[in-house]
Amino acid sequence: EATIGILALQGAFAEHQTRLQNLRLKRRIITVLVKGPEDLLLCDALIIPGGESTTIALLARLSGLLEPLKEFVRKKPVWGTCAGAILLSQSVTNAKKDGQELLGGVSVDIARNGWGSQVESFEAPLSVTDLPDPSVPFMGIFIRAPVVLGVSPEAPIQVIARLPPHLLPEPIEDDNDPRTIVALRQGLHLLTTFHPELTKDDRFHDYFARKCVFPTVPM
Numbered sequence: 001e002a003t004i005g006i007l008a009l010q011g012a013f014a015e016h017q018t019r020l021q022n023l024r025l026k027r028r029i030i031t032v033l034v035k036g037p038e039d040l041l042l043c044d045a046l047i048i049p050g051g052e053s054t055t056i057a058l059l060a061r062l063s064g065l066l067e068p069l070k071e072f073v074r075k076k077p078v079w080g081t082c083a084g085a086i087l088l089s090q091s092v093t094n095a096k097k098d099g100q101e102l103l104g105g106v107s108v109d110i111a112r113n114g115w116g117s118q119v120e121s122f123e124a125p126l127s128v129t130d131l132p133d134p135s136v137p138f139m140g141i142f143i144r145a146p147v148v149l150g151v152s153p154e155a156p157i158q159v160i161a162r163l164p165p166h167l168l169p170e171p172i173e174d175d176n177d178p179r180t181i182v183a184l185r186q187g188l189h190l191l192t193t194f195h196p197e198l199t200k201d202d203r204f205h206d207y208f209a210r211k212c213v214f215p216t217v218p219m
């Protein structure tokens with residue numbers, strides 16, 4: 001079994017918990033809402049939800065979680081969705097004036113609200129070959145989503161999903177442009193710029209459990 005924590009300071013943490021509780025795996029998953037350092041000690045893996053990255057970082061500092069989280073990211077699997085993806089990145093542009101504290105862990109540069117403030121939200125069907133039933137598109141829900149500006153060439157990054165060029169909020173010619181990347185994995189870390197927890201589709205949660213939480217257990 002494994003205990004998966006969900007950082008529960010702000011944002012869509014309850015939805016992540018529901019999705020995890022729906023999974024049917026050979027190994028038991030226990031979920032914990034992480035509000036302080038003592039909760040994090042129980043966890044084998046962590047999800048950082050969408051919400052507001054600046055607020056989440058500030059609340060993490062106030063609750064004494066910032067340093068324990070940085071330490072956790074160095075050792076254990078972490079999945080960041082949307083705001084959580086920003087927190088897992090190595091650098092961010094468009095941060096608020098007083099800056100943005102990051103946890104690091106994933107070697108990408110990301111732009112906060114990267115599709116521009118006029119693009120508040122949009123949905124796009126994503127074809128993701130690594131998920132169960134890959135012929136069924138996964139509905140990507142993007143809400144003031146961050147945009148991947150670059151990935152470190154030397155980092156062991158596996159791109160899991162890209163936005164099809166015709167669905168991009170602004171035209172991008174090159175299929176390999178990093179801005180088309182919306183899901184990627186680096187070792188035990190998973191980053192999605194959209195919100196799988198806001199759908200009723202559990203396949204990304206299943207992916208995180210299989211590839212990141214129980215990478216050595218066939219399921």
Ligand code: GLN
Pocket residue numbers: 049050051052053054081082083084086112113143144145146
């Ligand atoms: N724009 C938000 C931020 O900067 C992220 C939005 C989201 O998580 N839906 O943190």
